[in-house]
Amino acid sequence: RKKRTLIVVLSILVLAHLGIVLLTIFGRSDPEFGAQLSAWLGSKDSGQLLVATLGSFFVGPSMLLIAYFKDFPRGYYIAILMSMGVFLMLWLNKPLYPILLAGLILTPGLALFILFLKKYPIRRAEDPHG
Numbered sequence: 001r002k003k004r005t006l007i008v009v010l011s012i013l014v015l016a017h018l019g020i021v022l023l024t025i026f027g028r029s030d031p032e033f034g035a036q037l038s039a040w041l042g043s044k045d046s047g048q049l050l051v052a053t054l055g056s057f058f059v060g061p062s063m064l065l066i067a068y069f070k071d072f073p074r075g076y077y078i079a080i081l082m083s084m085g086v087f088l089m090l091w092l093n094k095p096l097y098p099i100l101l102a103g104l105i106l107t108p109g110l111a112l113f114i115l116f117l118k119k120y121p122i123r124r125a126e127d128p129h130g
Contacts, residue, residue, distance in 0.1 A: 002069060013061050024050050056087035078105050
């Protein structure tokens, strides 16, 4: 079952990458289409969008697959935030966004760590047996 899921997810990723590459090729070869694409994207350069999208596609899906195959539900949350952080950093050219999103990843991790320490406290050196 997991192999089929892997095939489907990787196929979708390959098609998405292919679509981005084709949009870039058509945008560069046909000036009219490139102008329409730039108007649709707004003031940002389509090349900048391509780099940001590809950067987030390298980070996000690989982390999602790791979370899926390791049965780590919190990994989905981490993968989405990491992918968003890479995209926003590359798209808006500001490293502040990954730092803020890292705080959103760190907060639940610290909460789980504190709960773990409360449930399993550290034993003192003078009381080695309990």
